[in-house]
Amino acid sequence: MNNNKFLWATAICALFVPLAVHAQSTAPSTGTSTSSPAIFDGTADYRTFSIGINGGGLGAVSPTGGSNDFTKWKADFGYGAYVKWQLLHSLALRADYLGGKLTGNNDDKLGNGTTSNSPYSEFETxxxxxxxxxxxxxxxxxxxxHRKNFVQIYVSAGGGIAGYSPRITPVGGAEVDYKAGGKNIQELVIPVGAGLKFKLSEGINLDLGYTTYFTDGDNLDGYVHGSQKDKFSYGYAGLEFVFGKHSKPQLAFSNPAAILYDKLEAQKAATDQVQARLNAEQVTNDSLSANVARLTADQDGDGVSDFFDKCPGTPAGTKVDGSGCPLPVPEAPKVIEKVTVTEEDNRVVREAVRNLEFATGKSNILPHSYETLNKVAELLTTRGFSLKLAGHTDNVGSDSKNMILSKDRAEAVKAYLVGRGANPTRIEAVGYGETQPIASNKTPQGRQANRRVEFTIY
Incomplete structure (x- = not known):
């Protein structure tokens, strides 16, 4: 079998293998699949990255344009590798590398029985x-x-760059480099291909394919001739290795129809379970409803069911306790006289605050403060007022000592007022330390203003 027939057979196999081998004959399961990823949950539950290696036949020929500028092409060995990212069930991006050798000559006669009049006899690129x-x-x-795919057909197209160096042999002469020194030529290429992929295991696939590379130049064979640009083809076989956890399926081989079926079956099974549970609960509820009706019957309308009512027949409108018996009649509420704080009362309190002084750094009240404090004590004893005392300090000293000092000063005022007859339960004494200044602590006047005990009567 000559080389031309060999590569054409490879291309035909890659393009036209019947779709009947697309899937493995596996009967649908009657149960619910718990390992299949959700159909609309993205790619996180699938393997999406893979690498492949391959080898096969390289030829300076294509199904669409013959053998470039020579009458006969030869099949040579080629090798390649790729990295692939599966974006969707049916779409991926693949980065390919390909290397090898291309050769041809003018041994074949043209269609009119004559040989080529090319000045070159053969080439090697x-x-x-x-x-x-x-x-x-x-x-x-x-x-x-079928539920599981084990064979898939794919087509591909893209773009890239090829680097090659041709050598040509003139008729009757010696082989020479197309470019002096065998310098590399770089040309744009457009790869268009098709192939078959067989799933050997969850992490390994057998890859058979055929790709034609359309170059953007007529120098692939070292002979610029005619208006057509050169092409070459690669028929290959290789292995693809899929990365990821063994428990995850390959996205490319996952069948969305089967996954959707599994999810619908799982939802149906869950719905059936819920319905069965609701039916059982309904039977229980019917029994409970009968018991509730018996327990909630209340013939005398006092709010206590007959089952628990120890005093049945209570007259309508009678207030009863939890056992259905009448409650004792409460005594008439005592009238509490409302206490009103007048402006004069507030003036007495303000005067006491202005005159209140303590020994430096202590909670001892200075004697000249007694007169106005006595008036506050008289208000508390005669008018029934309540009083809140709030002690404050400046920021001199530690926070903890200032908090203690402010509390002690408020307590000292309370003790003095209680000593003058005020009710201790109606006086609240609290300390805030240096946390609530009313003036700046940077000046003596401000610190003096912050050292205070505030009175609030109500």
Whole structure:
């Protein structure tokens, strides 16, 4: 079998294998799948990254444009690798590398029986590298007949750069470099391909494919001739290794139809369980309703059911206790005289605050404060007022000592007023330390204003 027929057979196999082998014949499960990822939960539950290595036949030929500028092409070995990111069930991005050698000559006769009049007899091109990025689309990924896919058909197209160096042999001459010194040529390439992928295990796939590379130049074979640009093809077989946890399925081989079926079955089973539980609860509720009706019957209308009523037949409107018996009639409430604080009362309190002084750093009340404090004590004893005393200090000294001093000073005022006949239960004494200044502590006048005990009568 000649080389031309060999590569054409590879292309036909990659493009036209029947869709009947698309899926493995596995009967749908009657149970609910608990391991399949949710169909609308993104790609987190799938394996999406993989790498592949492959090898196969390289030829300076394409199904769409013959063998470039020579009449006969030869099949040579090529090798490649790729990294793939599966975006969706049926769409991926793939970055490919390809290398190898391309050769050809003018041994075949033309269609009119003559040989080529080319000045060159043969060529050899080292394909040093080809770097491309392609979109890969999986055909018929959704399978409504079978649950598990183990074969997929894919097509791809993209773009990239190829680096190569041709050598040509003139008729009757010696082989020479197309570019002096064998310098590398870089050209834009457009790869278009198709293939089959077989799932060997959850992490390994067998990859068979065929790709034609359309170059943006006519120098691939070292001979610029005619208006058509050169092309080359790669038929390959390789292995793809999928990264990720073994428990996660491959996104590319997951069947959305089967996953959707599993989710619907799971929802139906859950709904059936809820309905069965509701039916059981309804039976229980009916029994409870009968018991509740018996327990809530209240013939005398006193709010206590007959089952617990120890005093049945209570007259309507009678207030009863928890056992259904009448409550004692309460005594008439005492009238409490409302106490009103007058402006004169507030003046007496303000005067006492102005005259109140303590020994420096202590809670001892200075004697000249007694007269106005006596008037406050008289208000408390004769008018029934309540009083709140709030002690404050400046910021001189530690926080803890100031808090204690402010509390002690408020308590000292309370003790003095109690000593003058005031009710101690109606006097509240609290200390705030230096936390509530009313003036700046940076001046003597401000610190003096902050050292105070505030009176509030009510």
């Amino acid at each position: 080292k394909l040093k590298w080809t770097a491309t990025l392609s979109a890969v689309a999986t055909v018929a990924n959704i399978n409504w007949l």
